[in-house]
Amino acid sequence: MVEVPKTARAVIIGGGVSGCSVAYHLAKAGWTDIVLLERKQLTCGTTWHAAGLIGQLRGSANMTRLAKYSADLYVKLEAETGVATGMRQVGSISVALTAARHEELLRQATVARIFDVEVHEISPAEVKARYPHLNVSDVVGAVALPLDGQCDPANIAMALAKGARLRGARIIEGVKVTGVTEAGRRVTGVDYEVDGEKGHIAADMVINCGGMWGRDLAAQNGVALPLHACEHFYLVTEPIDGLGHLPVLRVPDECAYYKQDAGKMMLGAFEPKAKPWGMGGIREDFCFDTLPEDFDHFQPILEAAMQRMPLFQTAGIHTFFNGPESFTPDDRYYLGEAPELGGYWIAAGYNSVGIVSSGGAGMALAHWITEGEPPFDLWEVDIRRAQPFQRNRRYLKERVSETLGLLYADHFPYRQMATARGVRRSPLHAHLAARGAVFGEVAGWERANWFAEPGQVAEYQYGWGRQNWFANQKAEHLAVRNGVGLFDMTSFGKIRVEGRDARALLQRLCGNDVDVPVGRIVYTQMLNARGGIESDLTVTRLTETAFLLVVPGATLQRDLAWLRRHLGEAFAVVTDVTAAEAVLCVMGPKSREMLASVSPDDFSNAAHPFGTAREIEIGMGVARAHRVTYVGELGWELYVSTDQAAHVFEALLEADPGLKLCGLHTLDSCRMEKAYRHFGHDITDEDHVLEAGLGFAVKTGKGDFIGREAVLRKAEAGLERRLVQFRLTDPEPMLFHNEAVVRDGKIVGPVTSGAYGHFLGGLGGPGLCAVQGGERRGGAWVALRDRDRRPAA
Template sequence: MTTLPAKARAVIIGGGVSGCSVAYHLAKLGWTDIVLLERKQLTCGTTWHAAGLVGQLRASRNMTRLAKYSADLYARLEEETGVATGMRQVGSITVALTEERREEIYRQASLARAFDVDVREISPAEVKAMYPHLNVSDVMAAVHLPLDGQCDPANIAMALARGARMRGATIAEGVKVTAVHEAGRRVTGVSWEKDGERGTIEADIVVNCAGMWARELASQNGVAVPLHACEHFYLITEPIPGLTRLPVLRVPDECAYYKEDAGKMMLGAFEPVAKPWGMDGIAESFCFDQLPEDMDHFAPILEMGVNRMPMLETAGIHTFFNGPESFTPDDRYYLGEAPEVSGYWVAAGYNSIGIVSSGGAGMALAQWIHDGEPPFDLWEVDIRRAQPFQKNRRYLKERVTETLGLLYADHFPFRQMASARGVRRSPLHEHLKARGAVFGEVAGWERANWFAREGQEREYRYSWKRQNWFDNQRDEHMAVREGVGLFDMTSFGKIRVEGRDALAVLQRLCANDVDVPVGRIVYTQMLNARGGIESDLTVSRLSETAFLAVVPGATLQRDLAWLRRHVGDAFCVITDVTAAEAVLCVMGPKSRDLMQKVSPNDFSNASNPFGSWQEIEVGMGLARAHRVTYVGELGWELYVPTDQTAHVFEALEEAGADVGLKLCGLHTLDSCRIEKAFRHFGHDITDEDHVLEAGLGFAVKTTKGDFIGRDAVLKKREAGLDRRLVQFRIADPEPLLFHNEAIVRDGAIVGTITSGNYGHHLGAAIGLGYVPCEGESEADVLAATYEIEIAGVRHPAHASLKPMYDPTAARVRM
């Protein structure tokens, strides 16, 4: 047995490709005292039976950056380590059988160009020339990525393991971690056992790379890693005479992928309704195990496969394989430090893209551990997006039944999950449902996205064009612009920061000055040392020693972790009070009229100016009325005790009948905010985006004293901006913007749309996106000619550095 040390700087749990990659990359950074412990044998969980597809294009720039890194790494690993990796850049083809899928893959091609991935749209005839065995009679369009590839997954992991050992890492097989130890909610080490022998290793860092065991292992320490295994099927034919090297082929409309390897053909499936596995736990003996065959389940995929590739009808089946892989509630893996326990890191839940992801993910996580901050924005896969309730096993079983199939489903904008719904509900859920609400889900919260008219179906009809709720959104949008709308925003994250040192803590963390009188509200960001935006929030001063921070519901766990991480020895308590209060947003030019009808309090500018709050009577209840807005109109956010929420809503609804009150959904909130160029965290602003380049310098007060990121702000002010966040309006009122469309400046792609929606008041699609501007003035930026490329077609666009709607913000101060 490999001698295990009593102490290590880091212990990595799990010897699949993910754990081996983390070990390799930490070792490359000079961490020699690291130990990887594998319960059985390296690769014996999921890695050994992975398909080994290496596709570079992912859904965002940074995920694509990680995938491209993986491809480059795997291409050079054999030379570095002597282990053959089977990496071959054979290219890939994705074909579309429907108009909707054609739109999707053409949008992906535009995105690939923006991300500098080699891509071209090809005709069905070109597909046939590259893939002569394929039936292309119903193929409508295709996209070819020539630098995509395939590899041997097990050997990739073995090469990474050897590379880690070459740099001093210890890798031990047959060693099971029985416990992760902690003290004061900080990792202190692990206990292990092997063949009856037991021991402990003290460690500063523990990395959970346990794959489909990761949830159960993490739960021992109260850490949420929501994932669940599903059965994944593929078959491999007998050798087929004359079969030569072919690109990887994806036919998502048939839930299938094809890979040629050594003269055989693999057909794999991501079927629409998956089979969860391991509900009662995973057997202790599990090692290179296969699951029972289920040809009845696979038969529909095979039937379509025989039609798509007729040679499969006569090819013998060498292997029909069924093996487990882990899937997450949103089809994105987990990376980063768990918010519950300091020093407990996670890299797991790869949703069947573990091979292409693990090279880059291991690099990014190792850099994150080494530097104390991620190398670039990783919020898309950050473990802090996981909600504590999501580790519930019934929830996971129901959700992953859907998420596996969504990998190859049409990735329509605004697509809502259909499974495992209704877990978190506002006190108004049934009221809104009765009034026509059509709900979406974020962080488990059911939120009214739009309101159906009487007699209208209450379901989404998905499309890349205008969906069935477009006119509903327009009516709601114009009600907010011209009258008054009511939004239920109970899903806001609400955090009390209180204690003798609460002000000092917030002043250290917030870029704006929060030392304001009681009753004032401050819009601010919390920055990192690079000046990037860690959080976008409002802070309301409730008393001399108590503050309320309001954050997006999706970022609550992240924001709680950031605050708690920086409290240190200060006398300051951070408390999640989200469930204590509902939030009703009354917005629009007639909102003051409504508030004066339902409350005896004074809502004048003199008594309740913008950026202030007051306690009010409303109906027969009490609330705090915060005069702020995310839609760019006069309005109030009403923070109402949960037990009084239904009553307050009924009082508002009754009083609103005389002023034309309209119930509005989250789609309208988003279309209003984008007309006003208000930023959305996770899209327009991230921890990689400098606060000044995001156009939020007005919320930064460097004169107040020191705070995290202040030096980076001062440095950027002196050096000048490298890029600016610009608002765009498409000249043609028909095209739609959603996210990630290519920004074209003077004929060259320079960036992507970070978020988009339809601006019903402005009469066209509106988007935000960063444009390079090093050494340029604002006039230079605006003098350029702009187009937005959507599915390969370029549309002229107007650019502005000021909000196109109400640029002076006069309406919010009415």
């Protein structure tokens, strides 16, 4: 009989590389009272058959930071634990077969340099010299990372497990967790089965590292963990004479990667149309299992490989492998505490990059758990970005058929998902579609990104330069600046906080003073103890005891979780009312006249000043009109009950048939011209509110609030970095985000966001800016964040 403790500070569920890394890092942080439970044997789910590629270059700065940490850790792990990890820094080469792919590789190399990851651009001839077996006749360019590597995935997990044990952690195999227990919306422990006997461990927290089993386990407690397994293929050749020592090779344009190991070649695939697996559940005895071969599915990858590397034409196949791996709706993994249940933590859904991700992810999650906050901004992989509806299995099955291939797809700016669309729609969706809307998706919401002209194909044509909607955006942008434009912003997250203690709760959470008269709108941030920005929002006082919080649609679950986490004993109710109201934004210098034509109410500055909200009549309906702006022009956000939204839209168009409909791309370019911040790009929880230039929205004199002391300390000590804005003198280059800003030959930080500002000219973003002589001409405004160049961990 396996001996299982009765209590633990933390229980980790799942003995793959993710669970072992979390155990290792928690133990390293000094937590010895932790238990890892594995249903069968360590590594038996996905880890054992992973390819073991250690590529440090990821799509963003912080993800690169985590991957670099993993690589550095794995190099040291064997000496620390005595377990051979097979970690060899053989380097890697990624080749581009198109100019667009080459542009992407060069941009990713910039991200690597920001965090001191060694990277080199190399020519096709240099690729051939380093990889003599490769056909480079159509290679456009390449990048090489000499400190990338490959490893033995199972032994990496075993080394992490041993390191955890050496520091006091308990790791027990053959124990199946059957459920997580809870009381008062907080975990109390886990129930388990072992050798037919049932038991319980009382615990303060539980970490779900269950991989492809994790979704169903989380669902038992109402926790959304949207992931789904797909079949993942690779083959290994027989030994090949004269193969030599080779770096890992990636040919993303052919959806393929290559790895030399023990004189054999491995060929793996990230095909564009994948095969979801496990729709009927996972067998109880699943352990080190493989899936049936499907050579027809893999054949296009192999045929391309035979041309790319002719040795595959003659080499025998030793192993053709098919095994399941978990994928998520947006191709990013999940970390953090579930918003639905206190003490329920997650590290899962690694999208076939679990080995290179888990070292850094385990470090980050352990820091988050033990210190109460993440080590740096982890919003990209935060579990709070997951939407409750995304646990739907039909949705997941369809979506992951696409996301598997996205790892090697062209990562063009503004690229949209093609599968599982149309789940969340505004009441105006059909109206907008009929008028040429081209939709993008955020948090499941279909949002009009731009509007095609009559006769124009209403779809994206992607590229790294000016895309096919550039002129459309210009027309929309100038309509907002010179006349009036209409945006559908129904996707705004809307949270009602109501009750006797609602005011006191929000005063404690918000940096600005929200104790204002009924009808006033306050722009504010919710801060953490470091003065970092947890939420960027407006608060409207509806009554003496009721407030409406408006947040970005993508951060709604995050913001709800933050509010509920700090609710405590306050007599207040926090309610998601997003679906109750549509939002029509009427913006531009002629917006007052526009609204006066459909409403008998007075929209003059005296009757309806900036920063106020009131009920109005519009058409034959009613709405609540908020005079605020995210585009920097006179304008109103009209909050209309969903049943009246279509009528109000029709009334506006009837009054002005030429009313310009505008999309989210225009909203973005307009806000950058006014230096308005965007949460997730320009401001995050690791950016101090003063260094972000938002001190005007913080009122330290109002009394105590979360982050107040950090604001006072920063004001006293002075700023170490700033969010600033500039304009390119050359109007042609297109900047988006993560480009390096170089000063005096040194990288001083990344561009946080960029968009072409058609009124001022060029790309725009937060900070102070000056237009010499008021001249409006081509140029570029860019937001960047000056960063100290901190190490990866």
